Amino acid sequence: MWEPALSGWLLCALCAVTGLSCLLRMRASAGEERRGAGAEAVMGFGMAVMALPAAVLTQPGWSWAVYAAVFGGATLHALPALRRGGHHLHHLIGSLAMLYMAVAMGAPGAHAGHPAAVAGPAGGIPVLTGALLLYYVGYVLHAGTRLVPVAATAGRPATAGGPAAAGGPATGWAARPELALACRLAMALAMLAMLVTL
16 A cells, blocks of 8 residues: 555646646647646646645645635636637636635645545535546546547558547647647546545
């Protein structure tokens, strides 16, 4: 069995690397793709900080309010973007899930920096936690199947993400569509791990 600190560090590292790759994607893109990469970078770094093991860094009791403010702002920022379609609904659900976990961190019985389930009684609403878990399980399965390379056909190389991902030439590794999908998949897996602790 892994030590809780080790799993916390692995989750923290996964989210930090994902946030960094989203920043690199943000530099290499423009328009909606740039805004989406920025939202994912905020999510990745926020999750990395929330996942820091309590044995290493005891977060102050008010840290949940800072997280709630950041992810409440991200939620408000994602609302108008819903009209533009794309992954904005997923960003909104992610921001709401992070806001929900931040509020659960501030619940009585939770110790600073970690959900109440680690230290005492559950801090989340079971029905809402279950709905978010189901959403992220579905998202992980869907994103995972889209990353599987499709077979090459008549002179076209095999690409991850299916035929839609093979649209045009990539301008660099940060602009590759499968990188964006891999980042979203990694963050969805991290979100599952964090939600389970509620």
